[in-house]
Amino acid sequence: MKNFLFALLSALSIISCDDIQTNDVAMQANVDNNLYKSTDARASVNEDGSLTIQGFTDEESLTIHIASLAQGNYTIQEGSPNYAIFEDMGGNIYTTRPDGEGVVTISEVDETNKTLSGIFNFNAFLPGIDTIYVSKGALHNVSYLGGDIVDPTNAGLFTAKVNDNPFVPVIISSRNTGNTIITSGSTANATIVISVTANVEPGDYTLPRGGFAAKYQGVNGPEPTAGGLVTILEHDTTAKTIKGTFSFITNLTEITEGQFDVSY
Numbered sequence: 001m002k003n004f005l006f007a008l009l010s011a012l013s014i015i016s017c018d019d020i021q022t023n024d025v026a027m028q029a030n031v032d033n034n035l036y037k038s039t040d041a042r043a044s045v046n047e048d049g050s051l052t053i054q055g056f057t058d059e060e061s062l063t064i065h066i067a068s069l070a071q072g073n074y075t076i077q078e079g080s081p082n083y084a085i086f087e088d089m090g091g092n093i094y095t096t097r098p099d100g101e102g103v104v105t106i107s108e109v110d111e112t113n114k115t116l117s118g119i120f121n122f123n124a125f126l127p128g129i130d131t132i133y134v135s136k137g138a139l140h141n142v143s144y145l146g147g148d149i150v151d152p153t154n155a156g157l158f159t160a161k162v163n164d165n166p167f168v169p170v171i172i173s174s175r176n177t178g179n180t181i182i183t184s185g186s187t188a189n190a191t192i193v194i195s196v197t198a199n200v201e202p203g204d205y206t207l208p209r210g211g212f213a214a215k216y217q218g219v220n221g222p223e224p225t226a227g228g229l230v231t232i233l234e235h236d237t238t239a240k241t242i243k244g245t246f247s248f249i250t251n252l253t254e255i256t257e258g259q260f261d262v263s264y
Contacts, residue, residue, distance in 0.1 A: 027055030027062060029120070029137035031086060036062060036134075043116060043144035045069050050081065052149045053116075053142060058178050059089035062134075063152055064120060066104050069144060076102035076122050084122045086132060087152050091182035091193050093171045094124035094132050095153060102134070115141040127171070128189030129217060156262035158185035160192060160246070160255050162216070167192065167255075174242070174264035180211070181242060183260050190218040192255060194230060194246055199237070205230045207248060214248040216255055223250035240264050 026041035038055030045051055053064040063085040066074040074082045076096050084102060086094040096102060102122025109116050120137035155174040160167040169185030169192075176198055184193040197211040205212050207228040214228045228248020235242045246258035 026140055026142045027053070027138070029062065030135045032132055036060060036086075038062065041139075041142050042149065043069075043142050044149045045144060051144065053139065053144075054149050055142075061085075061087045061152060061175070063087075063149070064104055066106070069106075069109060069116070071106050071109055074104040074106070076100060076104065084120070084124060084134070085152055086124055086134065087173060087175070089177070091173060091175070091184040091195070092126050092130075092191065093153055093173050093184065093186055094126050094130070095171065096122050096124045100124045106139075110141075113141075114145050115143050117141055126191065127186050128219065129191065129221075150263070155183070155264065156241075156260070158183065158192075158260045158262065160185075160258035162190065162192075162218075162255055163253055164256070172262065174260075174262040176240070176264050181264055183242070183262055183264070185260075190216070192216050192258070194244075194258075194260065196230060196232065196242075196244075200232050200235055200242075202232045202235060205232070214246055214255070216248075216250050216253050218253065220252065223252050225250050228255075 027038040029036050039057045041055035043051060043053040049068055051066050051069045055062045066082045076082045078098050083096045100123050104120040106116055106118040118139045121135045123133050125131050152173050153171045155172045158169055158172040169187050171186040174183040179198055180195050181198055182195050184191055193215040195213040207214055212230055214225055216223050226249050230246045232244045241263050243261040247256045
């Protein structure tokens with residue numbers, strides 16, 4: 001029944017294409033009630049023949065991975081190689097793996113110009129915390145000569161202790177929004193987010209402090225941060241790598257022994 005509903009949504013996306021403006025963008029969709037429009041998009045054929053498509057703005061990104069570069073329907077479901085990921089402006093990662101569902105339809109592959117077009121829809125989860133619904137997704141003449149595309153859920157190392165219990169995330173992301181580098185780790189039911197200025201230099205930064213933040217969100221929702229310390233050990237703006245440590249407290253939780261070593 002669930003697969004039927006997603007197939008129906010896919011068909012409705014085709015019928016409702018006049019709601020989506022694809023003349024000047026390569027990827028866009030409705031994310032819950034908000035319109036996401038990429039400022040750029042690209043696709044890449046991986047070594048195993050699978051295809052990764054990514055659209056991005058200065059603050060958000062949307063990534064789709066399907067089994068191959070060919071016309072057809074690609075179902076997103078448990079056990080499938082197909083998946084989708086949405087990263088919001090706060091650095092939160094919503095993923096269809098493992099329980100999300102959806103459909104990606106590649107309607108055209110232009111082998112002369114090396115572009116593809118299609119539609120998509122899916123639901124995705126911020127593990128244990130939130131769910132988003134992505135509908136009326138459209139791909140328009142996306143080039144599949146984009147080179148390597150980094151998996152936004154595997155940026156590097158991120159660990160900590162939460163009330164003395166190990167925090168070992170299954171999703172690790174990091175990106176530069178232009179003003180801020182946002183690094184996050186998510187387990188099945190909690191997320192830690194560390195934000196620093198984009199030009200940050202090695203040193204100690206006490207929280208609260210302008211341009212810097214440390215946030216924890218668990219089963220009780222977001223918890224106000226009372227204070228903390230972020231230490232930047234290394235930051236290579238050319239290689240786009242950053243390494244540091246952190247500790248902070250909220251009204252309910254103590255986060256200690258935090259460390260990250262990521263690419264953004």
